[in-house]
Amino acid sequence: MNRYQSMALNCALALLFVSGGLLALAWHVGRFAPISAATTASTTTYYYGANNTYMVNAVQHIWPQENGPYCAIATGMAVTNYVDQEDHLTLRFSTPSNQYAIATADQKAGASRWGYAKPINATAGITNIAPDRGLDPRAAAYIQYHYSPQGTIFHDYIYRWQFHYKTAPPFHWQAIQATTSLFRAWLRFPEPMSVIINGGEHSVLVTGGWTSNSIVTNYPANIVGVIVRDPMFAGSISRFEVDNNQWTNHGTDFGVGYYTMWSRFYGQNPDFSVNKDDPEPSVGIYRPISGHPEHWYQGFTWIRRDTNSLNGYYSPDWAFTDGGTLLTAP
Amino acid sequence: MSRIHHSRTPRRTPAQRFWRAIWTNAPFALLAFAGALFIAAILVVSGQSANAGNDAANASGPDWITLRNHSAATIIAAARKSPLFQVNRSGSGDYLSDLSRLGVPQEVDGYATQPGVTLSDYYIIPILDKAGDSVGAAVLRLSGNHDAVYLQSIDTYAQPRPRGAIARLDQTHALAAVNAHAHTQLAFGVHPRLVYFAFDFQGADRGAFIWNGGGAFPDDPIWLVPGLDGHDHLVGTDSNVYAPTQLPVQS
Numbered sequence: 001m002n003r004y005q006s007m008a009l010n011c012a013l014a015l016l017f018v019s020g021g022l023l024a025l026a027w028h029v030g031r032f033a034p035i036s037a038a039t040t041a042s043t044t045t046y047y048y049g050a051n052n053t054y055m056v057n058a059v060q061h062i063w064p065q066e067n068g069p070y071c072a073i074a075t076g077m078a079v080t081n082y083v084d085q086e087d088h089l090t091l092r093f094s095t096p097s098n099q100y101a102i103a104t105a106d107q108k109a110g111a112s113r114w115g116y117a118k119p120i121n122a123t124a125g126i127t128n129i130a131p132d133r134g135l136d137p138r139a140a141a142y143i144q145y146h147y148s149p150q151g152t153i154f155h156d157y158i159y160r161w162q163f164h165y166k167t168a169p170p171f172h173w174q175a176i177q178a179t180t181s182l183f184r185a186w187l188r189f190p191e192p193m194s195v196i197i198n199g200g201e202h203s204v205l206v207t208g209g210w211t212s213n214s215i216v217t218n219y220p221a222n223i224v225g226v227i228v229r230d231p232m233f234a235g236s237i238s239r240f241e242v243d244n245n246q247w248t249n250h251g252t253d254f255g256v257g258y259y260t261m262w263s264r265f266y267g268q269n270p271d272f273s274v275n276k277d278d279p280e281p282s283v284g285i286y287r288p289i290s291g292h293p294e295h296w297y298q299g300f301t302w303i304r305r306d307t308n309s310l311n312g313y314y315s316p317d318w319a320f321t322d323g324g325t326l327l328t329a330p
Numbered sequence: 331m332s333r334i335h336h337s338r339t340p341r342r343t344p345a346q347r348f349w350r351a352i353w354t355n356a357p358f359a360l361l362a363f364a365g366a367l368f369i370a371a372i373l374v375v376s377g378q379s380a381n382a383g384n385d386a387a388n389a390s391g392p393d394w395i396t397l398r399n400h401s402a403a404t405i406i407a408a409a410r411k412s413p414l415f416q417v418n419r420s421g422s423g424d425y426l427s428d429l430s431r432l433g434v435p436q437e438v439d440g441y442a443t444q445p446g447v448t449l450s451d452y453y454i455i456p457i458l459d460k461a462g463d464s465v466g467a468a469v470l471r472l473s474g475n476h477d478a479v480y481l482q483s484i485d486t487y488a489q490p491r492p493r494g495a496i497a498r499l500d501q502t503h504a505l506a507a508v509n510a511h512a513h514t515q516l517a518f519g520v521h522p523r524l525v526y527f528a529f530d531f532q533g534a535d536r537g538a539f540i541w542n543g544g545g546a547f548p549d550d551p552i553w554l555v556p557g558l559d560g561h562d563h564l565v566g567t568d569s570n571v572y573a574p575t576q577l578p579v580q581s
Contacts, residue, residue, distance in 0.1 A: 008357035015364035019371040045417040052424045068537030133536065192424075201535050207424040210417040224413050227424055232534060235542075236498070236550045236567070239466075239486040241425055243414055245392045246482045258531045258580055277536075 045224055048186040048215065049208020050082065055192060055229065058082040059205075062093045063234035069123050069134025070099045071203040074231035075194040076143035076303075077102070078205055082191055083148050083305075092147055102143060110142050112317045114284030129284050129317075133277040137296060138286075140194055140203065141303045141316035153314050155306055157181070159322040160299035175248035175262045176220040178300040181322035182206060183215045183223075185304040192229070195302040197261045199268040200278030204261075205229040206302070207239075223247070228261070267297035285329065286319060292330040295319075392480035394473060405435040405453050405479065409468050412481035426466050426486055431458040433494035435470075438548040441525035441564070443574045444581075449528060452548035453479060456494045463490040467549035485549050497524055497551050498544060498567040504553035511571040514557040524551040525564070530578040541578050542568045 058081035065074040077093040084091050106125030116126040117136075124132060127139035135143070137156040144154040159178035161168050168174075185193060192205040208227040215221040226247045228240045242261070250263040257270040269275045278296075281287045286295045308320065319327045342350070395408040409415060409432075419427050433456030440449020451472045456464035466486040470479040491498065499507075501522055509515060516522065529546035533539055543566025545552035553565040564572045 005354070005357040008361040012357065012360040012364040015361070015368045019364065019367040043416065047418055047421065047423045047425075050424045051422050052427075053422065055424045067540050069535060071535065198531070198535075201532060224417055229424075232531075233546065233550075234488060236488055236544060237485045237547060238488040239424065239426075241414055241484040241486075243392070243412075243482060245480075249392075 043212050045210045045212050046214065047208060047210055048183050048190070049206075049227060050186075050190055050192045054082050054085045055207055057085060057091070058192070059229065059231075059234060059238075061091075062096055062098060063231045064096065065231035065234075066096060066099045069121075070103065071231055072135035072140040072194060072196075073099045073102050073123060073143060075192075075203045075205050076140055076147065078229075078231070079144050079154075079192055079194060079303075079305075080148045083152055086191070087149050089149060102147070106139070110139070110146060112138060112142075112284055113315070114317070117282045129281040129286065130279050131282055132279065135203075136278070136281070137196060137301045137303065138281070138316065138319070140196075144194065144303055144305075145314075145316040153306055153309055154303055154316060155308060156301060156316070156319040157185075157304050157322055158296060158299050158301045158319055158327065160294065163321045163323060163325075172249055173220065175300065176223055176244070178322060179209075179223050179226065179248065179262065180211075180215055180218070180220040182300075182302055182304075183209055183211065183221065185306075187216070188307075189305045191305060193302050193304050196266060196278075196296075196300075198259060199264045199270070199275045200266040200296065201258075201275065202230075202232070204231070226261075262300055265298050266301055281330075284317070286327070288330045295330040392471070392482065394478040394480050396478045397476075400476075402434050405470065406432050406455060408479050409455055409470055409481050414481055414484050415468075426457060426484060428459075429457055429468075429484070431460070431462075432456065432468070433458050433462075433464060436496055436524060437472075438496070438524045438526060438551045439554075440548075441527045441545075441554060441574075443527060443577060443579050447528055449526070450474075451476065452526075454496045454549045454551075456491075456496055457484070458494060459490060461490075462494055463492050464494055464496060465490050467496055469547075469549050485547070496549055497553065499553065499565060499569060501553065503569065504555060504565040507565045507569050507571050508555045508557065508563045512557060512559070512561075512563050514559040514561075514563070517556045517558050517560075520556045523554045525554045526551050527564075527577050528580045530580040532580065533578060539578050542566075543570060543572065543577075544568070545577070 058078045062077050063074055065071050077098060081091045081093055103123045106127045110127035112129050117128045117131045120126055124135040124139045127142050128136045129138045130136040141154050141156045159181055161174050192207040194203050195206045196203055206226060207229055210224040211221040212224050213222045223244045225241050225243050228242060248262050250260055267275050267278060280295050280297055288295055313326060321327060395411055397408060398404055415429060419425055435453045435455045438454050439451045442449050453470040455468040457466040459465045468481060469483045469485060471482050472479055504522060505516060526545050526548045544550045552567060555563045557563050562574055566572060
């Protein structure tokens with residue numbers, strides 16, 4: 001090999017190396033490309049979710065939430081009332097004071113198979129598996145399961161990026177994926193869902209939403225809007241149709257960054273410090289351990305209806321991944 | 331001497347010449363291929379960067395729409411360009427189904443009571459029913475220099491607000507409340523303004539206080555009345571008059 005051949009070979013190898021690196025970068029960037037929410041007048045959008053008339057009937061006599069951490073109770077009652085209408089039953093709840101009745105009942109019944117977290121509080125009583133300020137997601141699932149018509153099953157669903165990837169995608173990607181999983185529940189049960197927002201501090205009903213592509217074939221889908229009913233503000237504003245940016249991307253500065261919906265993970269304060277009002281489980285199989293440091297933290301969670309009753313898994317004690325896999329560890 | 335003749339390279343066959351040509355030119359061919367691949371990679375990455383630049387606007391911030399002026403028609407036109415105005419509202423889903431009648435946009439300002447806190451200002455467009463009452467509102471956040479808007483939500487009021495209003499209390503009653511409860515009047519040369527403030531959502535979640543005075547959201551605003559006494563007076567939707575320090579503000 002002469003001098004020119006040697007130089008050509010070295011240059012070729014160098015170019016191949018650089019090109020390979022660039023293409024690998026392109027693949028990675030493309031994999032987690034930001035999701036555009038923009039639509040145009042010609043873009044078709046798809047609605048998924050609940051029925052307006054049923055929703056109005058479900059909440060009109062039982063909201064707003066009572067003073068204090070009754071949000072998960074109030075949203076759970078509304079879900080029960082909604083299902084009652086689907087089943088042509090008399091609505092189980094008819095007054096806001098039913099929120100107090102449930103909180104009272106929680107003091108005596110509803111503990112998980114693993115016991116309950118201490119100290120107990122005035123709203124969740126013994127239904128919590130975490131020493132939460134209000135109801136934790138397990139307690140919220142219990143409320144809906146316990147008061148809804150017999151045979152109606154609800155579980156806590158959790159999105160964490162580890163269920164889908166080996167490396168963490170950007171936050172916004174995770175939030176939109178979780179939202180797509182949330183939307184997919186409506187393919188089977190087009191009903192309101194109790195969703196924990198604001199870093200775990202608050203529960204609202206997510207009753208519907210729009211995408212500009214199919215949620216079946218796209219993951220994440222292109223989320224255009226999310227429809228929220230908040231029991232706290234039901235006396236003045238009964239429904240918020242928020243856009244993608246508002247839902248997942250700190251679109252608001254209300255409350256100095258507090259009311260951010262899914263713009264931060266469960267367990268995060270607005271300044272991203274640990275939210276001590278909503279801790280991880282302290283009893284049971286979902287208590288974080290070495291190797292499994294998170295259950296709800298660093299993810300998103302919601303309560304949804306399903307048919308997961310095989311092997312006794314109808315119990316609201318069990319949590320599932322957003323894809324429907326039973327969680328046997330945190 | 332004769333060895334030179336003996337060592338002369340034997341004449342190559344056509345196959346040998348072919349493979350020798352391949353071997354000789356292979357590094358150059360590989361260089362050409364690598365060069366082409368490099369150019370292709372550059373094109374892929376640059377194209378992706380351009381797309382990412384467009385999409386990143388959506389991922390990292392709202393879809394701002396520039397305002398040419400602040401006329402009602404311009405603000406309404408901007409709102410109608412927004413994605414939430416263009417979604418499918420047919421059927422019986424849980425949304426406002428009719429956005430065809432829009433009222434006069436009203437500016438609602440952020441009222442910050444703490445140093446270092448800046449709240450965005452908003453245009454609120456009433457969404458009207460056939461009777462002209464406000465059944466909801468389009469909530470448009472204004473950019474810092476007020477030259478663009480972003481439609482962050484379309485809200486539904488729990489009860490319709492009469493005659494295109496967005497405030498639960500009208501200006502006349504607000505001024506009367508200041509007169510009656512704060513024993514002062516509107517300062518000269520100023521107007522009452524609709525405002526919202528940095529509501530303490532966390533305190534409300536915890537049940538730390540009871541608040542029925544409104545002002546938590548821009549589309550449920552309260553009246554700010556600068557008084558002749560030199561103080562700001564805020565008239566809640568409950569008709570009570572509050573000093574700035576009495577508002578439940580997020581700390």
